[in-house]
Each structure stands twice: as structure tokens, then as C-alpha cells.
Amino acid sequence: MADGRSENHDERVPEFRGGMTMTKEPMSDPVRKNRVLLCVLDGSEELSIALHYASMRSLRTGARVGLLYVLEQADEFGHWAGVAALMREEARAEAERLLLQAAEVVKRLSGQTPILYISEGEPSQAVIDLINEDRDIAFLILAADTEGQGPGPLVTQITSRHIGSLHIPVVVVPGNMSDDEIRSFA
Numbered sequence: 001m002a003d004g005r006s007e008n009h010d011e012r013v014p015e016f017r018g019g020m021t022m023t024k025e026p027m028s029d030p031v032r033k034n035r036v037l038l039c040v041l042d043g044s045e046e047l048s049i050a051l052h053y054a055s056m057r058s059l060r061t062g063a064r065v066g067l068l069y070v071l072e073q074a075d076e077f078g079h080w081a082g083v084a085a086l087m088r089e090e091a092r093a094e095a096e097r098l099l100l101q102a103a104e105v106v107k108r109l110s111g112q113t114p115i116l117y118i119s120e121g122e123p124s125q126a127v128i129d130l131i132n133e134d135r136d137i138a139f140l141i142l143a144a145d146t147e148g149q150g151p152g153p154l155v156t157q158i159t160s161r162h163i164g165s166l167h168i169p170v171v172v173v174p175g176n177m178s179d180d181e182i183r184s185f186a
């Protein structure tokens with residue numbers, strides 16, 4: 001290609017940009033040919049289950065996995081603006097590090113380089129905004145907490161507050177599934 005990128009998605013190097021930009025252009029065709037399976041890196045223990053499920057599903061269907069990390073907006077403290085900017089910079093560096101770690105897992109399991117997203121804001125709203133922005137996202141894949149009082153904050157917020165506004169299916173994978181179970185259901 002003229003811009004130096006390989007046409008083979010597997011060889012592309014993820015790139016980070018500000019806001020909700022991504023490593024590819026959104027599709028204008030309403031028929032989804034380049035399906036994306038979106039996982040949210042939320043630091044939960046069950047995240048590995050969601051990544052494994054999405055990777056196996058990608059392997060079976062040819063869809064790509066998308067990984068979203070949401071930076072929660074820091075409060076601005078006026079005269080502490082320099083400190084807030086440094087904190088934001090450090091948080092972004094940590095987000096990039098975590099995304100690249102998760103991308104390695106996805107690449108190893110699915111054989112494809114995932115699409116990486118970084119956003120700022122309230123996590124469930126950032127997920128909804130990204131789904132509305134990138135029409136290639138075909139599924140939201142979350143994993144449920146099996147140890148706590150409920151399925152987890154993100155699953156609860158998405159399924160209770162936002163489910164009616166989504167135009168894609170939400171897959172909630174039980175957080176206690178074995179690798180064999182994941183492979184059989186993906």
C-alpha cells in the first residue's frame with residue numbers, strides 16, 4: 001500500500017491515537033464484512049475469559065478482536081493542572097502497556113493482530129460511544145464475575161442502562177468457563 005502498511009491484517013502494528021480513533025477506517029457499507037468482536041480491558045479477573053472467548057470466536061469466524069481501554073477522566077484541580085496532565089500521561093502509558101499485553105494474548109490465540117482503542121470517560125458510556133462510532137463492531141464480549149454480588153460493574157451497567165440503545169448483540173461469558181468449554185462454545 002502507498003502508506004507503507006501491509007494489506008495483511010496479521011502483519012499490521014497497532015497504533016495509538018488520541019480519542020476514539022482506531023487502526024483502521026470505519027466501514028461505510030451497512031453490511032458488516034469486517035466484523036469486530038469488542039472486549040473491554042477493565043482490570044477484572046474474568047477479563048482473560050472474555051479475551052479467550054473473543055480470540056477463539058475470531059479464529060472460527062475470521063472476525064477481528066477489538067480491545068478497548070477506558071481512561072477515567074481525572075478531576076482538574078486548577079493550579080494543579082500540571083500534576084493532572086502528568087497523571088493523564090502516565091495513565092495513557094499504562095493503558096498502552098496493558099493493551100499491548102492483551103494484544104499479544106489475542107494474537108497468540110487467534111493469529112490476528114487486534115484493533116486497539118483508547119477512550120476517556122465513564123466506562124459504560126465510552127463503550128456505547130465506540131460501538132456507535134465504529135460500525136464494524138459486531139459483538140460486545142464481556143465476562144461475568146462468578147464470585148461477587150453480581151456479574152460485575154460493566155456487565156451490570158451495559159445490560160441495565162444501555163442494552164436498549166445498542167444495535168449489536170452483547171455476549172456475556174460466564175467467568176468460570178474452562179478453556180475447553182470456551183473452545184466448544186466460541
